[in-house]
Amino acid sequence: MIFPTGPGRDLVLNNCLSCHGIVRIVTMQRTQNQWQYVKRIMRPRVSPLSDADANSLFAYLAAHFNDAKPVPPLPAWFLDMSPW
Numbered sequence: 254m255i256f257p258t259g260p261g262r263d264l265v266l267n268n269c270l271s272c273h274g275i276v277r278i279v280t281m282q283r284t285q286n287q288w289q290y291v292k293r294i295m296r297p298r299v300s301p302l303s304d305a306d307a308n309s310l311f312a313y314l315a316a317h318f319n320d321a322k323p324v325p326p327l328p329a330w331f332l333d334m335s336p337w
């Protein structure tokens with residue numbers, strides 16, 4: 254499963270994939286600082302979300318996709334066809 258179950262998971266799936274795919278979110282192995290940067294630039298794009306939901310969403314991403322975790326195994330065909 255690419256997105257492990259946990260608080261914030263559904264918020265990501267429901268709010269972050271309308272403009273771009275998952276590849277840039279899950280394969281970059283961002284540090285905690287880099288996630289702070291992503292939060293700053295993507296927070297305005299999900300402005301209807303409450304601050305509590307936004308915090309939960311980005312805490313989930315920073316916890317599961319970071320420089321201490323392996324890149325999730327995405328098949329080559331998926332990477333080829335995915336909108337970056």
Ligand code: HEC
Binds near residue numbers: 271272294295299
């Ligand atoms: C309204 C459209 C839109 C939504 C919704 C959106 N994004 Fe983005 N995202 C973009 C665009 C466009 C870019 C390309 C960089 C830019 O132009 O700012 C981007 C870039 C990114 C990047 C790469 C940033 C980098 O420079 O390394 C990440 C990671 C990302 N988005 C994550 C998210 C997350 C997480 C969410 C949900 C909270 C989200 N995006 C919601 C439009 C969107």
